[in-house]
Amino acid sequence: xxxxxxxxxxxxxxxxxxxxxxxxxxxxxxxxxxxxxxxxxxxxxxxxxxxxxxxxxxxxxxxxxxxxxxxxxxxxxxxxxxxxxxxxxxxxxxxxxxxxxxxxxxxxxxxxxxxxxxxxxxxxxxxxxxxxxxxxxxxxxxxxxxxxxxxxxxxxxxxxxxxxxxxxxxxxxxxxxxxxxxxxxxxxxxxxxxxxxxxxxxxxxxxxxxxxxxxxxxxxxxxxxxxxxxxxxxxxxxxxxxxxxxxxxxxxxxxxxxxxxxxxxxxxxxxxxxxxxxxx
Numbered sequence: 001x002x003x004x005x006x007x008x009x010x011x012x013x014x015x016x017x018x019x020x021x022x023x024x025x026x027x028x029x030x031x032x033x034x035x036x037x038x039x040x041x042x043x044x045x046x047x048x049x050x051x052x053x054x055x056x057x058x059x060x061x062x063x064x065x066x067x068x069x070x071x072x073x074x075x076x077x078x079x080x081x082x083x084x085x086x087x088x089x090x091x092x093x094x095x096x097x098x099x100x101x102x103x104x105x106x107x108x109x110x111x112x113x114x115x116x117x118x119x120x121x122x123x124x125x126x127x128x129x130x131x132x133x134x135x136x137x138x139x140x141x142x143x144x145x146x147x148x149x150x151x152x153x154x155x156x157x158x159x160x161x162x163x164x165x166x167x168x169x170x171x172x173x174x175x176x177x178x179x180x181x182x183x184x185x186x187x188x189x190x191x192x193x194x195x196x197x198x199x200x201x202x203x204x205x206x207x208x209x210x211x212x213x214x215x216x217x218x219x220x221x222x223x224x225x226x227x228x229x230x231x232x233x234x235x236x237x238x239x240x241x242x243x244x245x246x247x248x249x250x251x252x253x254x255x256x257x258x259x260x261x262x263x264x265x266x267x268x269x270x271x272x273x274x275x276x277x278x279x280x
Contacts, residue, residue, distance in 0.1 A: 010137065013089040014144035021063045021145070022155060025162075035062045036166045044174060047167070047240035048181035048188055050198050056149060056159070056244040060142045069131040078113040078123065080105035086130050093140070095133055101126055150205060150244060153264040157232050160245045161262060164238035191241050194229050202246050203227060210250040211265050212257070217250060228254040233262045 024031045039046075039058055046055045069086055076082040087097065103123040114120050134141075149155065167174065171186030182188050208218040210227070217227040227248040233239030236259035247264060249257065257263050 007143070008093065008140065009144040009147065010089055010092040010141050011144060011148075012085065012092055013134070013137075013141045014148055016085070017060060017064055017141060017145040018148045020067070021060055021149065022152075024063055024066075025155070025159065031063075031066075032162060035059055036163075038062060040166075040170060040173070041177070044178060045181075046242055047163070048178065050191065050195065050241050050243050050246075052197070052243075054146070054244050055163070055240070055242045056156075057142055057146055059159070060145050060149070064138060064142060069134055070127055073127045078108055083126075083130065086134060089137070089141070090130070090133055093137055095137075101129055151268070152266075153211070153232065153247065154266050156244050157262050157264050160233040160239055160242070161237075163240065164233055167238045167240075186238050188235055188238070188240050190235055198243055198246070199226060199229065202229065202243070202248055206248045207269050208248075209269070210253055211247040211267075212249060212253040212263060214265075214267060215250055217248060230254050230257065232264050234259040237262065 035058075039055070043055065043058055045051075046053070046058065072082065090097065101122070103126050104119050105123075107119050108123060111117075111119075113123070115124070167182075167188070168186045171182070171184070174182050174186070175184050180189075203217075209216050211230075228251055230247050230249045231239045231241075232245050232247055234257075235241075239245050239262075
């Protein structure tokens with residue numbers, strides 16, 4: 001593991017972002033329409049070719065840009081409790097808050113927020129400082145949220161099924177722009193091969209077991225046999241080659257699923273269910 005790049009994750013803000021992303025996805029269809037209009041011409045290549053910065057990253061950026069510290073501040077009662085969440089996010093990255101910029105919250109709570117006095121102006125400056133730091137950390141927060149959301153395969157299936165609806169709707173436009181990747185019927189062409197980083201990443205996320213039947217596949221990997229990389233939403237159903245639309249299956253389950261269904265599973269292996277030396 002020493003040659004693998006390790007990255008720091010921010011779970012405080014990323015879990016909050018994931019919650020907003022799921023709530024917005026299932027609760028407000030207009031937001032997804034806005035997201036699709038934004039990516040249709042700028043980032044469609046992410047649907048055709050697997051990239052580390054996925055279409056799911058773009059969706060999380062879109063959700064993240066809909067909220068800010070300043071907006072939360074304006075909708076709050078200006079108490080110190082409102083800032084605890086963001087302060088914890090900064091602590092995740094060892095960002096120290098200088099004591100000299102922290103406003104007198106007790107004074108503001110007693111006298112109210114007027115915007116003009118010295119204490120209130122200091123509070124406004126404090127909000128701006130936190131917003132600046134959060135913006136600097138946002139790429140990492142987005143990536144952290146991506147890793148959390150990638151575990152939710154039912155969401156991934158629903159997300160890519162909705163993307164498929166828009167691909168079908170705008171198939172003529174997409175084909176005109178990218179005929180080398182998408183057919184006139186709106187079906188995205190299969191990649192000729194999967195990059196090693198992607199195969200290893202999906203295998204690691206799925207803990208080396210078939211998503212459907214749950215049989216271990218590590219023995220095949222040991223023998224040099226790659227597990228089948230499966231599109232959760234099949235290409236024949238207008239799925240994409242984005243990494244967030246992939247899972248590993250055994251050959252038997254993959255042959256059964258093929259291009260007919262978007263079958264996936266929410267099963268996982270709890271930490272405490274891992275075998276010990278005297279228990280299989």
